[in-house]
Amino acid sequence: MPPQPGSPAGGAAFAPLAIELSGISKSFGAVQANRDIHLAVRRGTIHGIVGENGAGKSTLMSILYGFYEADAGEIRINGRATPIRDSQAAIAAGIGMVHQHFMLVEPFTVLENVILGAENGPLLRPSLARARTELTRLAKEYELQVDPDAVVGELSVGFQQRVEILKALYRECDILILDEPTGVLTPAEADHLFRILEHLKSEGKTILLITHKLREIMAATDEVSVMRRGEMVRTLTTAETSPAELAELMVGRRVLLRVEKTPATPGPVLLETRDLSLTDAKGVERLRAVSLEVRAGEILGIAGVAGNGQSELLEVLAGIAPATSGEVRLKGEPLDISRTTNADDRRRRGIAHVPEDRHRRGLVMPYQTWENTSFGYHDLPKFCAHLGLMKGDAMREDARGKIERFDIRPPDPNLKAANFSGGNQQKIVLAREIECGPDVLLIGQPTRGVDIGAIEFIHRQIVALRDAGKAIILVSVELDEIQALSDRIVVMFDGRVSGTRQAADTDERELGLLMAGIEPDKGAAA
């Protein structure tokens, strides 16, 4: 008999359970987000939950934290049936949650954020005093040092995350849920986070870690549950499984975790920047004298923790953010980098752009596919007739071709972009930007929020474009992705290029140091 879904594959079956979900179902309209979920989490363990986007992880956690009420099923906390109707009930049951997008009031101080909603009385002073002593204790106990009087908006994301954890601990939680906690952290910050989690575990807290990074699951968890299409597929003991097995369970078929590509054969330089600098409206230097070049038939990866200037670099190159000084040349010709409205000029010259944020930039979400597949190229005579009348039929026909070649599902040119999954939305953008036949492709976070099956496809498209002799600049916060795809890697830190390496000659440790602004050799010497 195969092991029951939800119960650990082997051993320790008698350890007390912190969370026990049985028969949880939840649907939104016709969409069944969770179907008869069973999950058992032992007290004092770190339990991972993996699954593709839309597998139902977030819905399940939202049910556990009281954002949604399940249509059916039972929640038992520490062995007792506990109905959780709202977040108040979840907090009362000892559950704390650190959301992927932090729920912090940025202009408030750390202390004010911590007591928000947990004030004990109409006057603030006693609450603040109590919180201050409590924070000092927690900081000592769990390596969670944060200045209680710092304004949250001025803290780095790593510290903001600690505030979120402190908020949960201040409410005396026993069970901590973390939703994709490392997405915005440097490798070092992520390591620190996992040390904190180990501490919490040793104090008897139970931790639920939701992530799509299999490496973190392998490194940090005791047990891992895999979800696929709203169902709980298996719960495994982490020590007895492998990333390949987890990936297969997540997707339901074998997947290639590596990108297959031949060594690059770089041609002439297509795009280069010289001393590119950008100071934003608030006077913050986003780019500091960035000089780089990318050749035909080469993928240049730009690594770095989010917010170190990669986004701005991409936007300047794409003609939607103005640089303060420096120059950009395409095939030797200088480009106008002084305005925010140069995107059409870039397209005419053969620079295509897959933006980092496909929801806000890359797609018009209420537009149908056929309107999106020519967005930005709608000026071309094949889409736009005399007198500015759009050729709807030509656009639909063009969309049908792109849908077929890029395997966009469902294959409906009249469906709104908002109704596609993340992976298929990204395919719409990629189809548009690749099929316009660019010389240079700028591509930001190509697989953010994209499921594993689609990642494979997208990576193959990028490599194929390189092999066709195009130049590609790839910005990604996923170091794995940068390493897998790039021929050459530029690391950015604090708006500067902190190092350039051949992808074949470097490793994660060295890149990690560069991402933190440390020159590896000097770091070793010191």
Next chain:
Amino acid sequence: MNTSLPRWVDLGLIPALNLTLAFLVAGLVVVFIGENPVQALRFLVVGSLGSSYGIGFTLFYATTFVFTGLSVAIAFHAGLFNIGGEGQAALGGIGATLVCLAVPWPHWTLALPFALLGAGLFGAAWAFLPGYLQAKRGSHVVITTIMFNFIASALVVYLLVNVMKVPGSMSPETRNFAPGTHLPFMHEMLGAIGITVAKTPMNLSALLALLAAFLTWVLIWRTRLGYEMRAFGFSEPAAVYAGIDPVKITVIAMVLSGAMAGMMALNVVMGFQHRLVLDYVGGAGFVGIAVSLMGRSHPLGVVLAAILFGILYQGGAELAFEMPNISREMIVVIQALVILFTGALENLVRIPMQRLFARSRTRAA
């Protein structure tokens, strides 16, 4: 998507239910005043639709509301909330009047294109500044257009009292236009083909309004400009990414919107009053907001909503006449209830509908 509704529910059933709710509440108010709500409704309907006279007036009002409603709808598709229709229409009136008075036009067919241009340009000019200020300086159009309404009002008073008034006259209005500028009335046009209807102010502009609605539909859904405007309205970052200039698109959308509001002068000034009187707009610019909201910014919806408001205007006037207890202000209350239920409280009906349809679909699947 689990929240989508069939089109007939979205565009037919929900507005109808909202309207029913509005009339139910209005009926309660009528009961509270001590009148019979059924009788009141009868007066309203018969007064507006029961005779060719009533229908003529209803459609005359509706024509005005089509222009101001389309004005709001055009700006709305570009994500701009133009509530300056009142001022833009007032300026449109000046534009049309200047054209009509400046030249001794031999026939309306010659005067019309120029009056159209005059009304449109003046209305557009009044919307250009708020649009430009928003695009360049970030001054929100909601604020600036409403301030421009006051400026327009003061400007028109100044012009009518000091510049355009008939010398020696006590009333703030221009002299009458020459007959060569009068647009043909609907009763004249129908009479020419043998159909006799009551004399009403309804005139050729009603057909122009329908044409304007059609052209607006073409603009929004069939042209590159409309495509870019809608993209900009949905997401400015996406528009910038696609190479659309936010300054240009904001200004163009506002100018088109203002021109459309100015067009209402054709109906009222050139088609009916044949002179410019003080405050000829009379709140139609604001009604346009409600019309556009209720018509969901779709030209066809705008036409239907404009007719509804025409009914409320004409039928309301009859009602106030027949039931003295129901004052003119009471009619405004009923209109307000319609706006409240169709605009602000739309989700009151929509969300239960979505649940209902989601459930029935789950069962079917």
